[in-house]
Amino acid sequence: MTGGNGPGSRPTKTGRRPGSAFFPAVLLAALALLSGFWPGGAVLAAPPAPDRQSFPQEYPRGEAPADPEGAGGPPPKKGAGAPVVPVTVEHVAGRPRNHFTQGLLFYGNRLYESTGLYGQSALHVFPASELEQPGGLGTEVVLGLPEEVFAEGIAEADGVVYILTWREGVILAVDTRAGLGVARTVFQPGEGWGLAYDGSFFWRSDGSDRLQKIDPGTLAPTGPPLLVRDGDKPVRQLNELEWDPRSRLLLANIWHSDLVAAISLDDGRVRFYLDLGSFAKEERDALGPEATANGLALDDRGRLWATGKLWPRVYRVSYEAPGGPQR
Ligand SMILES: [Ca+2]
Numbered sequence: 001m002t003g004g005n006g007p008g009s010r011p012t013k014t015g016r017r018p019g020s021a022f023f024p025a026v027l028l029a030a031l032a033l034l035s036g037f038w039p040g041g042a043v044l045a046a047p048p049a050p051d052r053q054s055f056p057q058e059y060p061r062g063e064a065p066a067d068p069e070g071a072g073g074p075p076p077k078k079g080a081g082a083p084v085v086p087v088t089v090e091h092v093a094g095r096p097r098n099h100f101t102q103g104l105l106f107y108g109n110r111l112y113e114s115t116g117l118y119g120q121s122a123l124h125v126f127p128a129s130e131l132e133q134p135g136g137l138g139t140e141v142v143l144g145l146p147e148e149v150f151a152e153g154i155a156e157a158d159g160v161v162y163i164l165t166w167r168e169g170v171i172l173a174v175d176t177r178a179g180l181g182v183a184r185t186v187f188q189p190g191e192g193w194g195l196a197y198d199g200s201f202f203w204r205s206d207g208s209d210r211l212q213k214i215d216p217g218t219l220a221p222t223g224p225p226l227l228v229r230d231g232d233k234p235v236r237q238l239n240e241l242e243w244d245p246r247s248r249l250l251l252a253n254i255w256h257s258d259l260v261a262a263i264s265l266d267d268g269r270v271r272f273y274l275d276l277g278s279f280a281k282e283e284r285d286a287l288g289p290e291a292t293a294n295g296l297a298l299d300d301r302g303r304l305w306a307t308g309k310l311w312p313r314v315y316r317v318s319y320e321a322p323g324g325p326q327r
Contacts, residue, residue, distance in 0.1 A: 094136030103154035121151035153195035164192035196241035209234035242296035
């Protein structure tokens with residue numbers, strides 16, 4: 001994620017505009033310097049911690065998507081339509097502070113996290129077992145990314161972790177079987193916020209009310225965007241994503257909201273919202289308004305973990321889905 005507010009978006013920190021022609025060449029050259037290293041305990045080019053005092057000014061997220069009606073707008077109000085479901089916190093694990101979380105996923109016995117901001121974007125890899133240990137997440141391997149990249153959501157397919165970028169027009173592919181390095185860079189049109197893989201296709205959010213299906217082979221968009229609706233109302237600012245294969249619903253953080261939309265990919269309808277407010281508000285009050293809930297991952301037991309930008313904690317939550325079994 002990131003944050004898009006549609007019209008009036010300011011230049012980026014670097015002044016570069018989306019789609020800059022020289023950028024892919026620069027990025028590819030920088031990526032060529034990165035090679036495959038894999039968990040030997042070494043930390044690869046650990047990025048500096050974000051300066052919390054500076055990022056609101058340097059964080060003009062989002063540009064109007066193709067349909068301006070799909071951009072911006074306030075997050076949905078509780079009780080506006082689909083039911084809002086509270087969550088119960090089952091476990092809390094500490095984690096490194098100042099991670100500007102953009103994507104979260106479990107794969108194998110590891111927890112992967114992408115973090116954003118120019119000059120600070122990275123892919124972090126933790127032993128998932130540490131989530132259950134008293135000290136929480138403390139051991140990480142970090143793949144630093146070129147400073148021209150603002151990393152966004154991540155998704156895994158066939159052992160490859162794909163890193164979406166915000167406005168850079170590329171997806172970075174990290175083949176975890178070969179090592180922790182960028183193995184491939186693929187053109188990706190449009191703005192990227194969140195990414196998930198449903199077993200057949202990738203789905204990408206861009207801060208609007210639209211989800212784009214992406215072919216896993218070519219990584220090219222395929223078909224028309226899926227319009228996400230709560231009743232008749234567009235649900236905008238869709239951000240970090242997580243596919244739930246059990247309920248066959250796509251979970252989506254909504255930027256600057258404590259709500260997580262549970263979306264059917266059959267028709268784009270929001271079936272219900274999860275409300276993370278019981279702990280998200282506390283984190284935001286302590287860290288500032290940009291410390292929004294962003295980071296959803298289901299572990300191999302189907303349990304949902306949630307975190308947010310800069311949050312020093314990851315929360316495992318349970319909830320009772322309307323009309324479905326408790327999880
Ligand atoms: Ca996720």
